[in-house]
Amino acid sequence: MKTKIGVLDTTLRDGAQSALVSYTVKDKLKILDILDALGIGFAEGGAPAAITKDEELFAYLKRERVRFRTLKPVAFHSTCREGVAAREDELLRKTVSLSDEYVSLYGKSSLAQVISVLCTSDTENLRMIADSISYCRENGKRVIFEGEHFFDGYRNDPGYAMQTLVSAVNAGAERVVLCDTNGGSMPGEIKRVVREVCKALSVPVGIHCHNDCGLAVANTLFAVEGGAVDVHGTFCGIGERCGNTDLCTVIPDLQLKMGFSVLPPDRLRLLTGSARRIADITNLAFDERAPYVGGYAFRHKAGAHIDGEEKWSAAFQHTDPAQVGNSSGILISDQSGRAAVAKRLRELAPGTDKNDPCVTELLARIKNEERMGYQYENADGSLALMMLETLGRRKRYFELLDFKIVLSDPTKSDVLTGCLLKIAVGGSEALVASEGKGPVNAIDLALRKALGGFYPVLEGMKLTDYKVRVIDSDAATAAKVRVSIESSDSRSVWRTVGVSTDIIEASWLALCDSIDYMLSAADGLV
DSSP states (O other): OOOBOEEEEOTTTTGGGSTTOOOOHHHHHHHHHHHHHHTOOEEEEEOTTTOHHHHHHHHHHHHTTOOOSSOEEEEEEEOOOTTSOGGGOHHHHHHHHHOSSEEEEEEEOOHHHIIIIIOSOHHHHHHHHHHHHHHHHHTTOEEEEEEETHHHHHHHOHHHHHHHHHHHHHHTOSEEEEEETTSOOOHHHHHHHHHHHHHHOSSOEEEEEBOTTSOHHHHHHHHHHTTOOEEEEBGGGOOSTTOBOBHHHHHHIIIIISOOBOSOHHHHTTHHHHHHHHHHHHTOOOOTTSTTTSTTTTEEOSHHHHHHHHHOTTTTOSSOGGGGTOOOEEOOOTTOOHHHHHHHHTTTSTTOOTTSHHHHHHHHHHHHHHHTTOOOTTOHHHHHHHHHHHTTOOOOOOEEEEEEEEOOOTTSSSOOEEEEEEEEETTEEEEEEEEESSHHHHHHHHHHHHHHTTOGGGGGOEEEEEEEEESOGGGGGGOOEEEEEEEEOSSOEEEEEEEESSHHHHHHHHHHHHHHHHHHHHTTOO
16 A cells, blocks of 8 residues: 655745745635645645734634635644743734644754744743643644754754654644755755654654755655655745745655655646646746646657657656646747647647648748747747648637827836727727736737627636847847747636837737637637
């Protein structure tokens, strides 16, 4: 029987300490639902005694009697303050009152931290740990103890570091977690220390790693080899400083590579979609190069790799992408050969041979446009539209009749840019005006406003990323620019591209392709 590894997700707590991340209560509720659907066991929802939004979250969960299928929301807080009894510590009492079943308490496991940061004694720190856990247990809560700076503390004074854990267990902690808080430990050390701790304790041991040395995932895997049965981490590896263990990588590593049981197979297949939804809610650009779940994780560009993958799907893939809800594919560029282009065309026209005239035409057009500055390996939407055009299947959803941009004084702040847009759809015309934060935003809003009455499906579309790159910088202000746009409808993501010496025209081309792609997808053309 496979060993079961539990997961404690801290996306909403430690992940919220990441730069540029700020969750609303609604955001957290959405992410809790996603984690529950995946089959995650525990999720730190936040610190309700210290953060108002987290207080609102836990109050809502308790008031509405919210229950999940597998997920246990966990309230997070420190041990009581130095010199204060746990029952008299206002913030600890508040945490206990707001939590439902589980509380995660963190305390110092490093004597150096106790002396230099808490400015208290070794015995008082042990008292704070034991008293806090006993108080939680007396009030019916189940406790997870997180030994902060454990590995640094164990390195310098292993006896005291172990005392903090023993005090926690004796006071009633059901699980203990060893934290590599500064992210500076090495895998071999992690495995050795975890093994020693597991031999000494009778409760489940967990691992919580930070990624300051780029080793969070490796350290977590080594900890499991040492005997840890709980892994802590965040989705997309977000977290303070360099982030935390990326659950999108460590979960499939444990299950598909190391033979542990983490999630049911039918839940593991939700991993890629869940990662994208969480990144979207978090308002972060998704890392397409992320292992397992990234858009490029199983996609090939080199001709030899494409040829090998055509003959044997496992030739250049370490695992079946379907197991994590991803898919394989190829990247098309001016380096592609006829076989690669034919394979892409077969997605829309099964049976297409590499000697088909459409393959010749499409390949020639790709090479010509990439000479002009286009790049299609990261513009799947624009490429799909070009494929439809080559096959004679592209539908023209609207025609631009006129548009004008009204630029305000650029020296003034918070001034909106206006756009007047006139389009035709079939025999009907629409004239709209819109204001946005800059010309591209104004055009985007105007275009979707004009088309909304004709194509209601566009209400679900949003622009998620916009990038501009100067192609021939030697031409200075007359240089060509490449505009890349990423769009999403919450279920899928696509990218389009436009090139021109005029940044507004390049943006228009990419925006139009983005809308055309979504409408083509809605019509089942792609």
